[in-house]
Amino acid sequence: MRIDIVTIFPEFFSVLDVSLLGKARSSGLLDVRAHDLREWTHDRHRTVDDTPYGGGAGMVMRPEPWGEALDQLLTPNAESGLSDAVVIVPSPAGVRFTQVLARELAQERHLVFACGRYEGIDQRVMDSAAQRVRVLEVSLGDYVLNGGEVASLAMIEAIGRLIPGVIGNPASLDEESHEDGLLEYPSYTKPASWRGLDVPPVLLSGNHGAIAAWRREQQLARTRRVRPDLLSD
Numbered sequence: 155m156r157i158d159i160v161t162i163f164p165e166f167f168s169v170l171d172v173s174l175l176g177k178a179r180s181s182g183l184l185d186v187r188a189h190d191l192r193e194w195t196h197d198r199h200r201t202v203d204d205t206p207y208g209g210g211a212g213m214v215m216r217p218e219p220w221g222e223a224l225d226q227l228l229t230p231n232a233e234s235g236l237s238d239a240v241v242i243v244p245s246p247a248g249v250r251f252t253q254v255l256a257r258e259l260a261q262e263r264h265l266v267f268a269c270g271r272y273e274g275i276d277q278r279v280m281d282s283a284a285q286r287v288r289v290l291e292v293s294l295g296d297y298v299l300n301g302g303e304v305a306s307l308a309m310i311e312a313i314g315r316l317i318p319g320v321i322g323n324p325a326s327l328d329e330e331s332h333e334d335g336l337l338e339y340p341s342y343t344k345p346a347s348w349r350g351l352d353v354p355p356v357l358l359s360g361n362h363g364a365i366a367a368w369r370r371e372q373q374l375a376r377t378r379r380v381r382p383d384l385l386s387d
């Protein structure tokens with residue numbers, strides 16, 4: 155998968171050299187490139203923002219550098235002549251990012267993350283890109299970050315680990331929280347007793363049926379306790 159990131163802080167993305175995604179990059183499974191939006195400015199001050207039409211606090215990112223950046227990055231596919239990229243714009247005003255969306259995006263060939271700062275990006279950037287490709291404004295949750303960089307990193311990790319070959323043992327993906335709509339069961343390892351706390355005896359029983367039933371019960375109880383919204387959706 156190819157991932158392009160457009161940001162005024164490309165240095166945020168140096169962490170993608172580390173750990174499993176770092177390995178996926180060096181093995182060629184993931185081709186990730188962070189670009190400085192200011193490369194597509196033409197004035198002496200490399201201006202990317204301006205005051206909002208209609209008034210209000212804060213600054214809005216101007217459309218011109220974004221337009222040029224996307225023109226360059228949304229390269230046409232040799233067969234169709236159209237770009238097959240999906241543009242993802244992290245925003246607290248977007249649709250919720252979920253494991254289902256991560257799975258869907260992990261099937262794509264090319265993702266372009268457009269990281270806004272300040273009060274966001276001029277809406278015409280998204281509207282214009284949507285005439286050519288799929289554009290998704292996506293929120294990590296109901297809170298506000300300073301910009302799209304941290305949100306993009308979280309999404310790239312969630313998506314990247316679902317690409318076949320990135321995680322050594324794909325079975326480890328199957329029993330995680332959210333994969334079956336529930337939170338995952340609690341996990342234990344050795345020693346069987348630690349600081350007066352014992353591992354639940356059923357896990358030492360060797361009875362696979364009883365272990366599976368206990369884990370399912372734990373998933374339901376935990377989900378009911380901390381995320382009842384997942385059961386009612």
Ligand code: ADE
Pocket residue numbers: 244245246292293294295296297298299300301302305
């Ligand atoms: N940018 C600012 N806040 C955000 C959020 N909650 N999710 C995604 N992108 C954001």
